Amino acid sequence: MRHFFDKLREHHHRHHECREDMLHMIGRRGHGHGRGFGRFGGADDEGGGRDFRAGRKLSSGDLQLIILSLLEEKPCHGYEVIKALEERTNGFYAPSPGMVYPALTYLEETGQASVVQDGNKKQYNITEEGRTWLNENRDRVEAILGRLTAIGDKMDRIREVFGEKLDMHASRFGMSVEDDGGRFIKELNQARSALKSAIRAHVGAGEEEQRRIASILAEAARQIEAGGK
DNA sequence: CGATCTATGTCTGTTAGCGT
DNA sequence: ACGCTAACAGACATAGATCG
Structure with a gap:
């Protein structure tokens, strides 16, 4: 059986090799295999209330963009990224380590983030390349963050009511x-x-x-x- | 206890094969 | 062509191990 990380790395590799394709894919719904990008609701998604279930909330590409935007604000290590996202969404979305660490590794491998060994921790910093990619996709990042925040607020109100x-x-x-x-x-x-x-x-x-x-x-x-x- | 990494299970959608 | 279903694949969460 192929393990998750093998699969994830293979998946990441595909994106690495097809960077141009990926940049085009961002912003549209899944093609070909039909799954992945825009699952949680891209900038073109409407309503925000659909697909409101447990399970995947962000595609890997989206998650990488969000992580880059966090790194742009301040250098973080993996755990901080998880906490920051959880905080921003009122607990609605806290990506698991199984998502965050491979994503950070991918960002490092592709040169969009650099790593500084901080004792037993790895602190990730955004690089110029990462900043460029982020700027190219700024609208999308804003849309995703806005939606996450909005859903977090909504969840908070629902929780309060119930x-x-x-x-x-x-x-x-x-x-x-x-x-x-x-x-x-x-x-x-x-x-x-x-x-x-x-x-x-x-x-x-x-x-x-x-x-x-x-x-x-x-x-x-x-x-x-x-x-x- | 926090941070990181790994193995495994679950869920969901796609694809292919089959019968009608 | 259509509908059904099993197999498959992708995405993700969770639990647990390890290290400092």
Whole structure:
């Protein structure tokens, strides 16, 4: 069996050999094998809400561009790149080491980044070549970063509404779900939690049942919006 | 514990082969 | 030509090992 890194390196090599092709490919959807570039939604993608699932979010080319833009801001090592992306997207996108390190190695191999050994760490710096490539694709980088940030914000709002953000923080700090540090009263958190459970329990329910749930939620939303009037 | 690297599993889309 | 399905391939996450 061919291992992931072999495959990834082979994949990277193909891009290296076909740099001109790659630059043309950036900005369009997958051709030929049909997968890869623009998967998460390139600059020409619309809506941003589609393909909103676990799994690949950026193509390798996109990721390399994003990493270069981070390196342009300041030299980073791999772990910092992961953290920076996670931070920028409110935790929505934190590429795995299996993506980031090979991408950094690729950037080094292609001369777009240089490496300075910093103890047991490798600090990557953008090179002139990398800066040139980045400038050639500046629009795309801005679009990707903008979309990542926007989705991160959206995720944050969704989590807040459904309490997942609180769940996350609560578990991280050893608190119960109902304990959010006093932002909401206990009864409200319990009710929210009950609502979440009820909806989850009806995943896959029939159309009629879903309509019933939707009308209940819509009515609840209407009453909440109306306040105590 | 942070940083890096490696092996393996999973998911998803493509391709090819087959029967109708 | 069309639809179905198994095999295949690409992209990625995750777990774990290693090192300082």
